[in-house]
Amino acid sequence: MKTTISKEELQGSIAAVRSLSPLVHNITNYVAMNNSANALLAIGASPVMAHWRDEMEEMTSIAGALVINIGTLDEQWIEGMKAAGQAASRRGTPIVIDPVGAGATSQRTATALELIALTHPTIIRGNGSEIMALVNADIKSKGVDSSASSHDALSAAESLAKSTGAVVVISGEVDYITDGTTTHTVEGGNPIMTAVTGMGCTATAIVGAFAAANKNPLVAATAAMAVMSLAGERAAAYAKGSGSMQVAFLDELYNLTPENI
Amino acid sequence: MKTTISKEELQGSIAAVRSLSPLVHNITNYVAMNNSANALLAIGASPVMAHWRDEMEEMTSIAGALVINIGTLDEQWIEGMKAAGQAASRRGTPIVIDPVGAGATSQRTATALELIALTHPTIIRGNGSEIMALVNADIKSKGVDSSASSHDALSAAESLAKSTGAVVVISGEVDYITDGTTTHTVEGGNPIMTAVTGMGCTATAIVGAFAAANKNPLVAATAAMAVMSLAGERAAAYAKGSGSMQVAFLDELYNLTPENI
Amino acid sequence: MKTTISKEELQGSIAAVRSLSPLVHNITNYVAMNNSANALLAIGASPVMAHWRDEMEEMTSIAGALVINIGTLDEQWIEGMKAAGQAASRRGTPIVIDPVGAGATSQRTATALELIALTHPTIIRGNGSEIMALVNADIKSKGVDSSASSHDALSAAESLAKSTGAVVVISGEVDYITDGTTTHTVEGGNPIMTAVTGMGCTATAIVGAFAAANKNPLVAATAAMAVMSLAGERAAAYAKGSGSMQVAFLDELYNLTPENI
Numbered sequence: 001m002k003t004t005i006s007k008e009e010l011q012g013s014i015a016a017v018r019s020l021s022p023l024v025h026n027i028t029n030y031v032a033m034n035n036s037a038n039a040l041l042a043i044g045a046s047p048v049m050a051h052w053r054d055e056m057e058e059m060t061s062i063a064g065a066l067v068i069n070i071g072t073l074d075e076q077w078i079e080g081m082k083a084a085g086q087a088a089s090r091r092g093t094p095i096v097i098d099p100v101g102a103g104a105t106s107q108r109t110a111t112a113l114e115l116i117a118l119t120h121p122t123i124i125r126g127n128g129s130e131i132m133a134l135v136n137a138d139i140k141s142k143g144v145d146s147s148a149s150s151h152d153a154l155s156a157a158e159s160l161a162k163s164t165g166a167v168v169v170i171s172g173e174v175d176y177i178t179d180g181t182t183t184h185t186v187e188g189g190n191p192i193m194t195a196v197t198g199m200g201c202t203a204t205a206i207v208g209a210f211a212a213a214n215k216n217p218l219v220a221a222t223a224a225m226a227v228m229s230l231a232g233e234r235a236a237a238y239a240k241g242s243g244s245m246q247v248a249f250l251d252e253l254y255n256l257t258p259e260n261i
Numbered sequence: 262m263k264t265t266i267s268k269e270e271l272q273g274s275i276a277a278v279r280s281l282s283p284l285v286h287n288i289t290n291y292v293a294m295n296n297s298a299n300a301l302l303a304i305g306a307s308p309v310m311a312h313w314r315d316e317m318e319e320m321t322s323i324a325g326a327l328v329i330n331i332g333t334l335d336e337q338w339i340e341g342m343k344a345a346g347q348a349a350s351r352r353g354t355p356i357v358i359d360p361v362g363a364g365a366t367s368q369r370t371a372t373a374l375e376l377i378a379l380t381h382p383t384i385i386r387g388n389g390s391e392i393m394a395l396v397n398a399d400i401k402s403k404g405v406d407s408s409a410s411s412h413d414a415l416s417a418a419e420s421l422a423k424s425t426g427a428v429v430v431i432s433g434e435v436d437y438i439t440d441g442t443t444t445h446t447v448e449g450g451n452p453i454m455t456a457v458t459g460m461g462c463t464a465t466a467i468v469g470a471f472a473a474a475n476k477n478p479l480v481a482a483t484a485a486m487a488v489m490s491l492a493g494e495r496a497a498a499y500a501k502g503s504g505s506m507q508v509a510f511l512d513e514l515y516n517l518t519p520e521n522i
Numbered sequence: 523m524k525t526t527i528s529k530e531e532l533q534g535s536i537a538a539v540r541s542l543s544p545l546v547h548n549i550t551n552y553v554a555m556n557n558s559a560n561a562l563l564a565i566g567a568s569p570v571m572a573h574w575r576d577e578m579e580e581m582t583s584i585a586g587a588l589v590i591n592i593g594t595l596d597e598q599w600i601e602g603m604k605a606a607g608q609a610a611s612r613r614g615t616p617i618v619i620d621p622v623g624a625g626a627t628s629q630r631t632a633t634a635l636e637l638i639a640l641t642h643p644t645i646i647r648g649n650g651s652e653i654m655a656l657v658n659a660d661i662k663s664k665g666v667d668s669s670a671s672s673h674d675a676l677s678a679a680e681s682l683a684k685s686t687g688a689v690v691v692i693s694g695e696v697d698y699i700t701d702g703t704t705t706h707t708v709e710g711g712n713p714i715m716t717a718v719t720g721m722g723c724t725a726t727a728i729v730g731a732f733a734a735a736n737k738n739p740l741v742a743a744t745a746a747m748a749v750m751s752l753a754g755e756r757a758a759a760y761a762k763g764s765g766s767m768q769v770a771f772l773d774e775l776y777n778l779t780p781e782n783i
Contacts, residue, residue, distance in 0.1 A: 021663045031294045031310050033553045033594075037719035042764045047719065048623065050551050053594040058627040062664065072294075074337065076311040076596065105319040107403025111277065142323065143284045143309035195515060197298035197308065204638035242303045250765025254717060292555045292571050333555075335574040336597065362570065366580040370721045400683065404570035456776060459570065462675035503564045504772025 001188030001230045004224045012051035013214050013223035017031030018044035018257070022064030025088075026205060027051045027081050034199030035246070036067075036205035042253035043227065045209035049243060056083035064212030066093055068110055068119070069201050071100035071144065078111060085119030095121040096210035097166075098204035102126065103133025103141035111203025115166055122217045125169040125204045126159065128153035135160050143225065145194075150174055158183070165219045169207065171200055175225045184222040188229035190236030196246045203228045231256055262449030262491045266483045270517035274462055274475050274484035279305035283325030283473035286349075287466060288312045288342050290332025290361065293459030296507070297328075297466035303514035304488065306470035312337075316435070317344035325473030326488045327354055329380070330437065330462050331372055332361035339372060346380030355472035356382040358427075359465035363387065364394025364402035383478045385421065386430040386465045389414035396421050406455075411435055419444070428478045430468065432461055436486045438479060445483040450488035451497030464489045492517055523710030523753045527744045533780035535745035540566035540779070544586030544734035547610075548727060549573045549603050550624065551593025554720030558589075564775035565749065567731035571666065578605035586734030587617055590641070591723050592633055593622035593666065600633060604743030607641030616644040616733035619688075622728035623650065625655025627665035638686055644739045647726045649673035657682050660661050667716075672696055680705070682683035689739045691729065693722055697747045699740060706744040710751035716717070718768045725750045739778035753778055 003010065017049045023046045028036055031221075033049055038045035043142035050059045060066060063248070066088040068081050088095050099112030112134060116124065126134070128148035130143035135156040141147060150172025157168040170176045173184040207224040213218035235248035264271065265464060284307045289297055301308035311320045314337075327349040329342050329416035349356050358380070362375035373395060377385065387395070389409035390402035396417040400471055402408060413434025418429040422441035431437045436447040454460045468485040496509035525532065535764050550558055555571055562569035572581045575598075582588060610617050619641070621634035625628045632780035634656060636644065648656070650670035651663035657678040664672040665670060672694025679690040683702035692698045697708040715721045729746040736742035 025665075029310070030291050030552050031298050034556060034719060037553050038764060038768070041717045041719055046665055046667050046697070048626065049593065049594050050623070050627075052629065055595070055627040055629040058629070059665075062626065062662075072310050072312065074341075075315075076337070098314070101311070104309070104323065105311075107313065107316040107317040107319070140323075143286075143307055143320075145307050181763075195302045196771070197295060197302055241512025241515035242299060243446060243508040243515065246299070246511075247508055247765040247769055249761025250768075254763035254765065260661075290571070291552050292559050295556060333571050333573065334577070337574075351681070362572070365570065365584065366572075366577040368574065368577040368580070388606075401584075404568055404581075406548075406568050456563045458556060459561055502773025503560060504769040504776065507772075508562070508769055515711035 001226055001233060003186045003222060003226045004184045005219055008141050009219050010223050010226055010261060013210055015258045016258045020213045021046050022209055023048060023062060024067060024208045024212060025050060025059055025063035026067045027084055028067060028069035031071060032201030035198040035202050038204045038250050039253055040125050040205055040209055041077050042250050043206060048243045049121040051077055051080040053079045053083045056080055057087045060084050060087040060093060060101060063093060065208040067096045067200050067208035068115060069098040069199060069204055071254055073111060074219060075128035081115055082118060085115055094233060095119050096123045096125060096204055096211060098122040098132060099126050099130045101141060101144045104143050107233045109137060111132050122209055122211055123169060123221050125207055127171050127200060129233060131160060131168060131170050136199060150176055167221050169225060171203055176226060177222045179218050182218060186187045186222060186229050187227040189232040191246050192236050192239060192242060193232045195242040224238045227256060230261060245261050262380030262487055264447045264483060264487045265445045266480055270480050271484050271487055271522060272513060274471055274481060276519045277474035278350060278496060283470055284309060284323060285326050285469045286311065286320055286324035287328045287330060288345055289328060289330035289462060289469045291396050292332060296459040296463050299511050300463045300514055301466055301470055302472060303511050309441050312341035314340045314344045317341055318348045321345050321348040321354060321400045324354060326469040328466050328469035329376060330359040330465055333500060334372060339355060342376055343379060346376055350380045356380050357384045357386060357465055357472060358382040359462060360387050360391045360395055361394045361439060362402060362405045363391040364400050364403050370394050381425045383472055384430060384468055384482050385470055388432050390463060392416045392421060392429060395468045409423060409494050411437055423445060428482050429463045430482050430486060432464055440479050443470055443479060447483060447486040447490050450493040453491045453497050453500060453506050456503040488517060491522060523748055524754060525641045525708045525748045526581040526706045527741055527743060530783060531741050532745050532748055535732055535742060535775050537780045538720050538735035542735045543568050544731055545570060545584060546587050546589060546730045547554050547581055547585035548589045549571065549606055550589060551722060552589035553593060553596050554593040554723035557724050560772050561724045562731055564772050565731055566726060573599055575601045575605045578588055578602055579609045582606050582609040582615060585615060587730040589618045589727050589730035590637060591620040591622055591726055592630060593723060595633060596773055603637060606639060607637055611641045616643050618647060618726055618730045618733060619654045620644045620723060621648050621656055625661050626665050631655050631659060643688045644729060644733055645691060645729055647729055649693050649722060649776045653682060653690060653692050654678045668734060672698055678731040691743050691747060693725055700745045701740050701746060703742060708744060708747040708751050711754040714761060714767050715754045717764040721745040749778060752783060769782060
């Protein structure tokens with residue numbers, strides 16, 4: 001794994017998550033809920049999954065970060081996302097939005113844009129197609145997988161960062177993390193990660209934990225992506241297929257410390 | 262694993278899925294979503310899970326197959342299933358229906374029958390009790406597990422195939438795949454597969470991928486069941502229990518190619 | 523693992539679950555559904571996950587126990603929980619309630635208390651904070667993780683048992699199982715279990731299976747917690763992290779018999 005943040009920034013970010021154990025409130029999709037919760041526990045954070053509109057105000061008030069992921073969307077969940085997003089925004093709690101499948105349907109693109117406008121997220125994380133679709137409504141995705149490389153989406157990410165004030169993360173062979181002016185990169189990971197469902201959603205959840213523990217969202221998001229990449233390449237070294245990859249990835253995340261990166 | 266389709270048909274079907282990587286749109290239950298998505302990725306397809314009525318028209322328009330599984334049902338999801346099913350039916354997109362728990366409650370039996378009448382599915386896959394319950398409303402299931410052998414359900418399957426025009430798949434110790442006239446079988450797998458939740462739902466998802474990549478639904482469904490059986494028996498050879506079975510099954514699916522069957 | 527029930531009671535309880543294979547109807551959260559279903563299959567029970575209000579009467583009528591877990595709550599699910607709980611209560615079917623996150627939001631505490639009042643559960647299982655929050659509304663939890671030790675909650679558990687007539691289980695380093703007068707304990711397990719999401723929810727599901735197979739809820743609940751503890755410590759002996767722990771735990775549950783405890 002290679003990244004443009006310093007080793008000290010990465011170590012400090014991991015240490016902060018492990019010592020603060022931030023409560024990360026996730027409104028995420030059904031597919032990735034279990035993986036995301038396990039990944040958050042493995043890196044030392046405390047996950048809570050909750051989407052009921054009526055409890056969003058209270059749940060958000062005890063959380064260190066809010067993660068909104070639109071992977072399996074419907075009206076009722078959008079209500080919960082809006083209520084939580086507005087409450088978190090009012091409190092200044094870091095918000096991370098994952099626009100899963102933006103570009104696959106116009107409803108997803110519109111919902112992602114509406115949530116961004118309403119909540120002013122700290123960080124937006126998606127794959128190349130998703131980030132491009134948020135900037136140019138003509139971009140189409142094939143479902144939830146990217147049809148663009150992360151590099152193709154870089155100028156869209158910079159423009160999205162400037163227009164929203166959010167740090168924008170594009171996952172891919174190379175991850176780009178930009179505030180519109182400064183851009184960090186993370187290289188590494190392993191292609192087998194794309195054969196494990198919810199890996200992108202897990203990245204978003206981990207970004208939430210790091211944003212809760214580090215006041216600099218550009219460094220926090222980069223450190224989170226570096227951790228994903230590192231755990232991914234360590235796990236891929238001995239995984240025998242996509243099933244054992246999922247298991248090994250959690251083990252490596254669990255065993256990752258500031259000292260052994 | 263033993264099957265009545267030819268080795269060439271099986272190899273061709275696997276190769277088609279791996280080369281086309283069809284987008285499979287799943288409206289499936291909460292329990293099996295993660296497994297199904299991982300299994301689709303492992304065999305080379307591209308899964309998307311989406312149920313929101315408003316995006317069904319668009320999501321279906323980009324999908325190579327639609328899989329509807331009624332495992333964890335409610336009114337809102339039924340709306341999404343109907344909208345997606347009708348849109349896919351209009352476009353001629355292959356539809357696979359899994360009547361989970363038909364026979365356990367009359368609401369499930371009625372919903373499955375309504376979806377079949379409305380969408381004209383290409384393939385229906387269930388266990389013995391479920392298939393029998395679709396033909397004879399007096400048949401009762403014990404929850405979502407079968408209380409009948411697959412062979413007991415064969416004449417019901419043939420009759421269901423004739424009345425609906427769908428290929429009907431009965432999973433069990435022997436799998437039967439019938440269009441009402443021609444019946445294929447798959448023998449193999451391992452009893453430990455029944456101790457892993459969502460294995461039947463995963464089979465349905467894989468059937469969807471094969472139906473998207475092969476215009477002959479009888480061969481497609483048989484090839485899909487053969488792949489399940491083969492990955493299952495390879496995994497069972499070294500699994501230490503139901504937990505490692507789930508992991509090994511995905512690994513074996515991931516490593517399965519036309520060459521190594 | 524050390525417990526205050528006799529070895530014969532523990533063996534008899536395990537044997538009863540394995541021979542009766544009770545159908546356990548779960549209305550549980552999205553995060554833990556897959557784990558809970560797999561754990562129920564591993565111990566020999568038959569899980570069904572269903573929450574649709576319209577089918578609750580029929581589904582409950584075929585179930586040996588009903589498990590209600592409020593982990594990912596909303597209005598629609600509360601409707602299903604109430605319908606199922608009232609139907610099960612009317613029939614005398616054992617009901618187990620898991621008040622996930624009681625104390626984290628007032629809506630969760632209120633919902634848990636309302637369900638308890640309405641359904642008269644046989645068993646209530648939670649962590650220290652959750653049990654304390656049900657007795658004293660001023661107790662606050664940090665999300666779904668406990669901020670109190672199980673021992674701190676013991677007097678609250680005894681009082682809750684007396685006021686509701688339910689057996690109350692507090693999970694923690696030591697598990698306490700009390701009917702308000704007699705209190706059993708289970709010691710063992712391993713701290714890595716807290717790094718696997720849904721482990722508490724899984725315990726609740728297993729308690730449901732044991733309550734379906736054993737008419738004495740105090741012994742049933744204690745035996746279930748002993749089984750969790752035993753499988754947990756066996757798995758922890760060779761797990762390499764939280765990912766392989768989840769897998770190994772299911773394997774150990776699958777391989778657990780009255781003979782090898």
